[in-house]
Amino acid sequence: MNMIVAADTNWGIGKDGQLLAHLSGDLKYFKEKTLGKVVVMGRKTLESLPGGKPLSGRTNIVLTSDPDFDREGCIPVHSMEELREKCSEYPHDQVMIIGGATLYNALMEECESLFITRIYKEFSADAYIKNPDMLPQYKVVWKSEMKEEHGIQYRFFEYKRER
Ligand SMILES: NC(=O)c1ccc[n+]([C@@H]2O[C@H](COP(=O)([O-])OP(=O)(O)OC[C@H]3O[C@@H](n4cnc5c(N)ncnc54)[C@H](OP(=O)(O)O)[C@@H]3O)[C@@H](O)[C@H]2O)c1
Numbered sequence: 001m002n003m004i005v006a007a008d009t010n011w012g013i014g015k016d017g018q019l020l021a022h023l024s025g026d027l028k029y030f031k032e033k034t035l036g037k038v039v040v041m042g043r044k045t046l047e048s049l050p051g052g053k054p055l056s057g058r059t060n061i062v063l064t065s066d067p068d069f070d071r072e073g074c075i076p077v078h079s080m081e082e083l084r085e086k087c088s089e090y091p092h093d094q095v096m097i098i099g100g101a102t103l104y105n106a107l108m109e110e111c112e113s114l115f116i117t118r119i120y121k122e123f124s125a126d127a128y129i130k131n132p133d134m135l136p137q138y139k140v141v142w143k144s145e146m147k148e149e150h151g152i153q154y155r156f157f158e159y160k161r162e163r
Pocket of ligand 1: 004005006007012013014015016017018019020041042043044045046048063064065066077078079080098099100101102103127
């Protein structure tokens with residue numbers, strides 16, 4: 001499995017159930033990286049999507065403890081074990097963890113690649129990911145040039161697990 005996330009200078013990723021910034025270049029990159037694939041998210045991240053609806057053109061797997069969860073276009077899983085089992089039904093390079101903090105932090109070390117958009121700004125946040133630079137098994141294998149929107153600078157990084 002792999003993950004894709006946008007994080008600020010302090011590795012903040014969200015506040016009050018929403019993203020920290022809306023950068024159209026990042027949303028485009030997210031779409032490119034996930035279209036046609038399997039996206040895996042926590043129930044709160046599903047609620048944060050437009051209309052609380054799953055992402056079109058992708059297989060949507062949603063983690064929830066609610067046994068009655070039944071949402072059109074979503075495949076529910078009810079534990080991390082069930083999530084891993086379900087993900088193992090797909091080729092590993094097709095599975096993208098798309099948040100939120102609970103899933104990123106529980107599954108980061110099981111990911112092959114981490115697609116991280118680094119936003120060079122400090123936001124007020126209440127959701128964070130672990131700092132991947134503190135995990136020795138991950139190395140940056142690619143980074144984009146610096147981008148800028150609304151005076152906010154950001155850059156795409158790809159980390160790969162080496163062992
Ligand atoms: N910057 C980014 O790239 C990015 C991407 C995605 C999300 N985010 C942000 O992340 C924040 C949300 O993160 P979050 O951690 O609060 O929520 P989350 O991971 O999206 O969802 C948490 C929910 O997942 C379910 N869950 C988690 N662990 C479970 C387990 N072991 N078994 C069963 N169900 C489990 C629970 O759903 P139930 O309550 O239904 O049981 C829980 O409330 C938001 O601010 C969002 O905007 C940022």
